[in-house]
Amino acid sequence: MAKKIVVIPGDGIGGEITSSAVDVLKKIDEKFHIGLSYEYHDAGGTAYDKFGTPLPQTTIDAAKASDGVLFGAVGGNQWDQVEPELRPEKAILGLRKHLGLYANLRPVKVADTLVEYSPLKPEVVRGVDLVIVRELIGGIYFGDRCESEMHDGHERAWDLENYSIPEVVRIAKLAFETAKLRRGKVTSVDKSNVLATSRLWRRTVTRMAADYPEVELDHLYVDNCAMQLALRPTQFDVILTGNLFGDILSDEAAVLGGSIGMMPSASIGECTSLFEPIHGSAPDIAGMGIANPIGTILSAAMLLRYALKEEAAAQAVEKACDQALADGYRTPDLWKDGFTKVSTTKMTQAVIGRI
Ligand code: NAI
């Protein structure tokens, strides 16, 4: 059975980094005989220039019909004047909505070779290997809001947070299942000392834990979690949290490894899932052939793991990335004296050569 991957390069460095990831997937396919095929589609500013919209219907349809979407990045200054509804970044929100991408998975693994790039002390970050499971299409970002109203003689605004039990169950299930494949620990993060939504969240997650006896569950308030991520990040395996808290914590956790170019992500949908590096289109280095492709290559590894259930192939990609870094290859964003400075293409070849 052939597996169809829709590749959406997007803007800026998107083309360079997705091309690297596809080259790696092609090598993987030679070895693991998965039967991968690729279909390219536009999104972002590139799509706006061609079709007048950042997310053409053809891209949505193809993504829905695929086995997984590999996404580069969108955005760039040349589209700053475009009206808000047609801005490149709208493509991401549109794909989230159309594919029903309800969960965002962000692994943060600090390889021994990269410990020195972290802003935290080596002894704090060595061994960090966690994943944040964030609810992506509910909570306060999607609740009712009021931009302006008069109340007791003063102008005010408000945003409404709400979560239903099925929404919590869906995301918590994913967190428990993810923990089963890892070290078996879920930390659910909320603010249940203050918020009603958090109390429903905690109640629901606690009830579900009975179905996962092999998984250890604990709870943290979000403010304490933010502190613990900087104090003792190795304590975490799977962090489960809502949309707002997850947005903030996942950016905090992303800096543990010290480099934005290295971080992958997966957005899980009911049918199709989407995989992309966490960074943007890096217009300042676009077209120069120096972008770090590792974040996108590791996103392709997540596609193999979560969309295609090809765990061995996913691990082969991850190991090859670790090995290339251990052997001293560095794109300019990470280069220091004593290492081998390489281009995007050379870095990609270093990874492919280690598969
Ligand atoms: P950015 O992540 O594109 O870049 C921030 C800095 O990190 C830049 O100096 C860039 O050169 C560097 N960088 C990022 N990825 C790199 C890589 N793979 N290798 C080496 N260096 C890398 O964030 P910025 O500058 O805030 O945004 C640029 C554009 O990207 C904006 O239009 C923004 O809206 C968009 N964006 C898109 C995202 C997406 O498509 N998912 C996510 C974040 C931003």
Ligand code: MG
């Ligand atoms: Mg964010």
